[in-house]
Amino acid sequence: MKWKSRVFGPVLAAGLVFSLSPALAETVLRVKPSGDVKVLDPTIAADSIARNFGYMIYDTLFAVDESLTVQPQMVESWSTSEDGKLWTFTLREGLAFSDGAPVTSADVIASLERWAKADAMGQALSARGAVWTQVDDRTFTLGLDRPWGLVLEALGKPGAPVPFILPARVIAAAAADQPVTDQTGSGPFVFVKEAWIPGSKLVFTKNPNYVPRAEPASGLAGGKVAKVDRVEWLILPDQQTALDALKQGELDIAEDIPTDLIPLAQMSPDVVISNQDEIGVAQQMRLNSLVPPFDNPKVRQAALLATNPQDYLDAMASGDDSLAKICRSFYVCSSPVYTEAGFPAPDLEQAKALLQEAGYDGTPVVILNAAENAQINPASLVAEQQLEAVGFTVDVQAMDWATVVTRRTSKEPVSNGGWSIFISGPGGLDFMVPNSHLGLRSNCEGAWFGWPCDATIETLREAYGEAPDLTARQQIAEEVQAKALETVPYVPLIVQYQIRAARSDLQGILATPAPVYWNIGRE
Amino acid sequence: MLTFVLRRLLTTIPVMIFVALFVFSLLYLAPGDPAALIAGDQATPEQIEAMRRSLGLDQPFLVRFWNWSWQVVQGDLGTSIFSNLPVTTLIAQRLEPTLSLMLLTVALSVLIAVPMGVLAGARQGGWIDRAVMAMAVMGFSVPVFVIGYLLAYVFSVRLNLLPVQGYTPLAEGFRPFLANLILPAVALSGVYIALIARITRTAMIDVLSQDYIRTARAKGLGTMQVLFLHALKNAAVPIVTVIGVGIALLIGGAVVTETVFAIPGIGRLVVDAILRRDYPVIQGVILMFSLTYVLINLLIDLSYTILDPRVRY
Numbered sequence: 001m002k003w004k005s006r007v008f009g010p011v012l013a014a015g016l017v018f019s020l021s022p023a024l025a026e027t028v029l030r031v032k033p034s035g036d037v038k039v040l041d042p043t044i045a046a047d048s049i050a051r052n053f054g055y056m057i058y059d060t061l062f063a064v065d066e067s068l069t070v071q072p073q074m075v076e077s078w079s080t081s082e083d084g085k086l087w088t089f090t091l092r093e094g095l096a097f098s099d100g101a102p103v104t105s106a107d108v109i110a111s112l113e114r115w116a117k118a119d120a121m122g123q124a125l126s127a128r129g130a131v132w133t134q135v136d137d138r139t140f141t142l143g144l145d146r147p148w149g150l151v152l153e154a155l156g157k158p159g160a161p162v163p164f165i166l167p168a169r170v171i172a173a174a175a176a177d178q179p180v181t182d183q184t185g186s187g188p189f190v191f192v193k194e195a196w197i198p199g200s201k202l203v204f205t206k207n208p209n210y211v212p213r214a215e216p217a218s219g220l221a222g223g224k225v226a227k228v229d230r231v232e233w234l235i236l237p238d239q240q241t242a243l244d245a246l247k248q249g250e251l252d253i254a255e256d257i258p259t260d261l262i263p264l265a266q267m268s269p270d271v272v273i274s275n276q277d278e279i280g281v282a283q284q285m286r287l288n289s290l291v292p293p294f295d296n297p298k299v300r301q302a303a304l305l306a307t308n309p310q311d312y313l314d315a316m317a318s319g320d321d322s323l324a325k326i327c328r329s330f331y332v333c334s335s336p337v338y339t340e341a342g343f344p345a346p347d348l349e350q351a352k353a354l355l356q357e358a359g360y361d362g363t364p365v366v367i368l369n370a371a372e373n374a375q376i377n378p379a380s381l382v383a384e385q386q387l388e389a390v391g392f393t394v395d396v397q398a399m400d401w402a403t404v405v406t407r408r409t410s411k412e413p414v415s416n417g418g419w420s421i422f423i424s425g426p427g428g429l430d431f432m433v434p435n436s437h438l439g440l441r442s443n444c445e446g447a448w449f450g451w452p453c454d455a456t457i458e459t460l461r462e463a464y465g466e467a468p469d470l471t472a473r474q475q476i477a478e479e480v481q482a483k484a485l486e487t488v489p490y491v492p493l494i495v496q497y498q499i500r501a502a503r504s505d506l507q508g509i510l511a512t513p514a515p516v517y518w519n520i521g522r523e
Numbered sequence: 524m525l526t527f528v529l530r531r532l533l534t535t536i537p538v539m540i541f542v543a544l545f546v547f548s549l550l551y552l553a554p555g556d557p558a559a560l561i562a563g564d565q566a567t568p569e570q571i572e573a574m575r576r577s578l579g580l581d582q583p584f585l586v587r588f589w590n591w592s593w594q595v596v597q598g599d600l601g602t603s604i605f606s607n608l609p610v611t612t613l614i615a616q617r618l619e620p621t622l623s624l625m626l627l628t629v630a631l632s633v634l635i636a637v638p639m640g641v642l643a644g645a646r647q648g649g650w651i652d653r654a655v656m657a658m659a660v661m662g663f664s665v666p667v668f669v670i671g672y673l674l675a676y677v678f679s680v681r682l683n684l685l686p687v688q689g690y691t692p693l694a695e696g697f698r699p700f701l702a703n704l705i706l707p708a709v710a711l712s713g714v715y716i717a718l719i720a721r722i723t724r725t726a727m728i729d730v731l732s733q734d735y736i737r738t739a740r741a742k743g744l745g746t747m748q749v750l751f752l753h754a755l756k757n758a759a760v761p762i763v764t765v766i767g768v769g770i771a772l773l774i775g776g777a778v779v780t781e782t783v784f785a786i787p788g789i790g791r792l793v794v795d796a797i798l799r800r801d802y803p804v805i806q807g808v809i810l811m812f813s814l815t816y817v818l819i820n821l822l823i824d825l826s827y828t829i830l831d832p833r834v835r836y
Contacts, residue, residue: 038605038799039561044574046563120565160563177577179561181607197616198606199795200787236688236785240672244680244687245785402555402800409559409568426564438565446567 027229029506029517032242034256034498036199036235040191041179043118043161048427048514051160055220055516056204056231057098057185058164061089061108062156063220066511068336070156071221073213074103074165074186076138084147091138096209097167098190105140108132110168112155119161121154121436124465150435150465157436158220158513159429186210188224188518189231202233204517217519219512227508227521246271246501253506255515256498258374259318265501272506276498277513279334279428280325283316283375284439285383285491288420289452291413293365293392298358300488305344305351306390307383312493315378324496330440330484332428332495336470337477342485351390364395366414368407368422371398379423379493408449422449428495429513433473434464434480439490452489524828527836528821535817542813543595546806547588555800556580557604578604591806600810601803603796610807613792620690621788623700624780625773627708632715633766639716640723640762641750647728655720662717671710671783678706688785707784711777715769722765726758733757759830767823771816 033052039045042054063073072078076092095103109132116122116130129145142151155163167184174180183191189204196202212223234251236242243261245251247268255276257265265271287294287303294300309326317324327333328343344350365387369380384394395414399407404422412418430438440461441447442454460480467473502509508519558574559566566574575581582590594601600610643655679687685706691699730736731754739753778790789808796804827834 036795040606045561046565050563118570160565175577177573179607196606197787198603198608198613199791200785234689234785237782237791238785241675241688241783241785244675245689248679248683248687250687250689399554400798402557402560402798405559406554406556409556409571411568424564430565445569448565448567 029228029231029520030250030252031231031233031517032236032245032251032254033233033515037202037233039179040183041174042164043115043166044177044179046118046161048160051158051162052514052516053191053202054162054164054185055187055514056189057183057187057191057207058166059095059103059185059187059224060156060162060164060220062152064156064158064513065221066219068219068513070152071215071218073156073221074108080151085144087142087144087151088135089140089142092211092213093138094211095186096211097184097186098207098209099184100209101167102137103165103186104137104168105134106137107168108140108165109134110171111165112163114166114171115161115163119157119163120438120441121150121157122163124148124435125151125154148465149467153436157429159427159436188212188226200235202235204231204233205229217508217510219510220514220516224516224518226518228517231517243501246503249503251503253500253502253509253517255500257501259316259320259323259499262323262499262501270504271501272504274500274502274509275511276500276515277511278497279332279432279513280495280497281425282332282428282431282439283312283324283379283423283425283493283496285379285493286408286422286424286439286448286450287488287490288418288450289487289489290411290450291418291420293360293363294420294450296358296360297487298354299360301486302351302354302358302360302390303387303392304485304488304491305347305354306386306392307491307493308346308386309492309494311382311386312379315382316375316494317496322497323499324494327492327495330431330437330481330492331433331477332431334428335432335477337433337474339474339478339481341478342482344485348390355391360391362393364393364414365420366418367394367396368404368419369396369398370401370404370423372400375425375496376401376423383421383423411451423493425496427513434461434477437461437480439492440480440484442484442487442489447489450489452487454483454487456483457487524836528825531821531824535814538817539810539813543592543806543810544588546809547591548584550800550802550805551584551587553800557800557802560799561605591803595810600807603804604801605799610803613804614789614808614811617787617789617792619692620786621774621777621781621790623693623704624707624711624777624786624788625770627704628711628715628773628777629766629770631708631712632719632769635712636716636719637723637755637762640720641727641755643720643724644727644731644754644758645746645750647724652724655724659717659721662713662720665713667710667714667779668783670713671707671780674706674710675784690786690788703784703786707777707780707786710783711773711780715773718769719762719765723758723762726761727754730754730758756830760827763826763830764823767819767826771819774812774815 035049037049037053042050059074061075062070065071074091074095076090078089080087116126128148131143133141170180170182188207188210190207192203192205206226206229212225215222217223239258239261242254243265246254265273287300313319313324325333328340329338331338367380367383370376380396384396387394407419408422410418414420426438438448442452442457444451444453457480460476464473464476467476505523507521507523510519558578558580559571562571562574602609639655643652646652675687678685685702689703691703693700736754739749778794781788781791793808
């Protein structure tokens with residue numbers, strides 16, 4: 001007995017000492033975001049993580065609620081002239097930046113002019129001759145040379161880059177095309193730059209100057225009430241560690257947990273699993289329309305017919321249709337204009353016939369495979385197998401994502417370092433409706449990588465913004481889809497949901513297109 | 524001695540110039556573009572090109588190399604393309620976690636491995652020797668991340684004794700500091716215990732067959748005195764060499780441990796920088812690694828004069 005106490009005594013004592021790890025304060029929310037914030041400027045770095053960072057510290061004029069309807073946020077009232085060419089907006093009273101300075105029309109105009117250069121919908125506004133004019137500190141106008149039905153949708157868009165409002169002085173201090181260096185905002189939280197460890201930790205505290213709306217929080221709209229004093233974003237590169245930390249209460253929320261860890265998370269009574277939103281990400285096979293073999297529309301059509309999304313669902317989401325969905329459309333399933341009209345079922349024989357008809361000469365299809373990515377790698381391998389099955393010669397080239405994003409800018413033929421396909425999963429928000437659709441944009445040089453070129457689609461996208469009602473919009477969406485089935489700028493694979501794991505004692509987590517951390521408290 | 528030190532320090536200059544040129548050239552040739560990563564998924568080629576221009580990445584190789592070298596000579600390692608923070612600040616943020624992990628790992632390794640190796644050498648062929656060598660093989664064979672996961676599962680998830688992840692600076696208290704570091708250090712020390720124990724054993728076997736050991740025993744000295752005072756001191760040169768090499772390897776080799784236990788160390792800093800092509804950070808950290816390697820080697824060489832009086836520079 002004596003030897004046991006000698007051996008285990010110190011061990012237990014050490015255990016007691018070490019078990020006194022710091023208790024979680026009631027008012028701290030620890031979150032593992034789905035990635036690290038690379039650049040602290042959500043306008044320059046138009047990715048979803050930078051956007052999520054933006055929602056913490058900045059506010060927007062308008063925002064979408066849980067039904068994706070645009071609602072006023074910083075704006076108190078607005079009106080439009082009879083001809084629809086002049087919009088007048090008035091800011092809510094008492095809006096202030098975290099340093100105490102009031103938010104004025106000048107800040108709004110500087111922010112929106114900067115955003116319009118970076119965003120497709122902002123560019124659409126500019127193309128209609130948008131002129132922003134300050135009337136007084138709280139009132140400003142937007143003049144257009146022709147009416148546009150999507151002004152509020154543009155100002156309340158939740159997809160990156162979001163039209164966040166920054167102080168005009170901060171924008172003026174930043175060099176052109178360079179990120180801002182001061183993160184002062186008028187959002188519900190303040191970024192604590194001194195506590196920032198890039199690649200490891202970001203700290204936000206409650207903004208004492210924030211004035212939430214009176215309405216309850218709904219989606220990204222309504223009262224953004226910070227119910228914790230401090231939010232910490234912990235960049236945990238290892239997903240298993242993140243899950244263990246969540247189970248042990250060292251972490252409160254883990255965004256975007258991988259499919260294979262979901263069953264493990266579900267085993268813990270302290271952890272709740274849910275979809276981050278019902279929109280998901282649009283996993284797709286982007287085709288390079290500029291160079292052979294996909295410079296021929298028939299070859300692109302063959303690739304579409306060769307694709308069986310079920311195999312992708314099996315490979316990328318373990319075949320679990322609660323984690324991903326097959327949307328037989330160029331629009332994500334939750335789109336208000338979702339249509340399956342004309343979308344073909346997989347047909348290998350027809351794909352082979354099309355390839356023959358196109359005179360496919362065996363030019364290799366080069367797939368840029370970001371092999372370190374748990375979604376892209378299996379999808380690339382499925383693509384290889386499916387394309388080879390109909391007669392394509394496929395060359396899957398493994399690399400990291402940083403190389404993919406560089407290689408995909410190349411317009412060279414595949415024999416000279418070019419590419420044919422890359423797999424990507426941009427946010428589904430950018431795949432909802434024709435005019436802001438990232439994948440269907442077919443304005444040649446201005447289009448997304450792959451540079452599809454089709455005047456009809458562009459005309460229809462333009463018309464969508466001017467359609468009077470949902471029926472007309474639905475009609476245009478179907479026409480766009482019919483044309484896209486001929487041009488095939490990309491092949492839709494699956495819509496995959498991002499899964500959130502959270503501690504079960506948290507309340508008020510909102511179902512939003514971007515993960516946000518206001519309104520969340522503990523039981 | 525002083526001449527030797529000065530000469531060695533002077534030879535580091537061409538080494539550092541070569542490292543700088545080599546790393547810069549390699550990164551210049553490597554595929555990947557930080558401008559494309561910053562600009563995001565929706566950026567058009569024109570926007571990416573504008574970003575490249577604003578970051579100065581469109582400049583010719585020699586211009587970029589000259590600008591960077593001139594900064595380095597002035598003690599400025601540059602600014603991160605992404606965080607916009609000075610590289611020296613980023614390194615300083617990460618230095619304490621990495622140094623703490625390294626020192627604790629080395630301390631654990633030496634305290635465990637040297638006695639193990641000494642005993643194994645003294646009992647060559649016996650069960651202690653076989654047990655130590657079996658443990659050494661296991662230490663070499665089991666990957667660090669496996670040990671890390673197992674330790675975290677047992678001591679954090681099951682027994683709830685230690686935190687799963689993270690790092691607490693020493694300034695915030697010794698207890699949380701140690702609580703966060705103990706599992707990573709144990710996980711990382713496995714391979715170093717194996718390495719040091721094997722070398723210690725081999726060196727001890729060699730020394731224990733020497734005449735002066737027989738003499739010491741003949742004088743009536745106890746076994747422990749013979750082993751640890753006479754034999755170990757004379758076996759120390761290869762052991763210290765291995766410990767020194769181990770420290771040098773640890774500087775960059777802790778990246779897996781830092782990842783598994785989410786420790787914000789230099790290993791993760793450089794891996795993240797490589798994945799993003801954050802050139803100034805990669806270049807700055809590798810230069811720092813190189814300088815540290817050179818200095819550790821110098822210290823090892825100098826330690827020989829203390830351990831072996833026959834060595835003179």
